[in-house]
Amino acid sequence: MTVKIDTDRVFNLIEQKHPSRVILNAPGGLLRQTMDLMRVVELKYGVQCVLVGDTCFGICDTVDKEVEKLGASLALHIGHNASVESVGDYTYLVDAKDDIKFESVVQKSIPLLSKYKRIGLATFSQHLDELEPVKKQLEGAGFEVYLGRENSLLLASQTFGCDFSTVFNNAEKVDAFCYLGQSEFHAVGVALATGKPTFLLDPYLEEMRDMKEEAAERQKRAVLGVYKALDARVFGVITGLKEGQMMVGRSKWITNRLQANGKKVIQLAMRDITPDRLAQYTQIEAFVQTACPRISIDGFTFSKPVLSIPQADALVGLLEGRDMKDFLHRPKWIELTVGQIPRKQVAS
């Protein structure tokens, strides 16, 4: 039960690219392994490595723009693999895989799933290799099992916390989704976006958990946030500065719509959107942030409404006399700019 970084890929990249210096970033859970990797690279190749210590929650947190500033020529983004191998001018995605098996938890879940016939499977980066074995096991127990389709960013049945596009269309075919892993965060996202019963299959605790209550709670808070923002007169519209979630066009559109509906808007840009940072803007009554939607949907500690893109769409709809639809029910809550960062020619 270990998460292992694909060191062979790292070695191959270093041997091909002969970088002057390497920068790395990784999510909190992989920092120890990443620092071990840095030591190995420095000893094996004599190349300096720098760990970028800013927050790294997802594939949107690449640090391509920091490479030149730090005198490096290669960036390794650890732990968020996808269907693209590289982004920007210098950044390569490096897999980290968990070798835990799901056989036991699936066996225990089969009787609990018996009222469903058609099951959709989803997971995040680290358990992608387990999709096929779990599919076979469930099919062996008599279920019809559906995997999601790979697309230009995500691998088959892979989801991010904001992008469910691989499995979204399967919602019409299945009775329920099973999400492989321990991440309630990801499983709740599937439940909210698809509206289907969603169960987390946790291979560590060997238990199946229904995401119904967590999803209902977040849905309720998301709707409440929109209604609370409706009466605000002064809005802060925040563009995120992280390179994979920089929605400049969305921020402009939302600003225009709010202004057209009589709201005053102060536009802000920031890298990390936290209660502490927002507390100083006392004159602002509600915020819209076009960066990571989960900051709003899971952010229970803000003292004022902080709306995500789907919530802002719902707010604009209400202001313009339209009904509030099920605004979280969509394949993506943000159009990530990962993979769309323009490339310039870099000598290899």
Ligand code: SF4
């Ligand atoms: S924007 Fe999406 S990929 Fe990035 S941290 Fe948020 S949920 Fe994850």
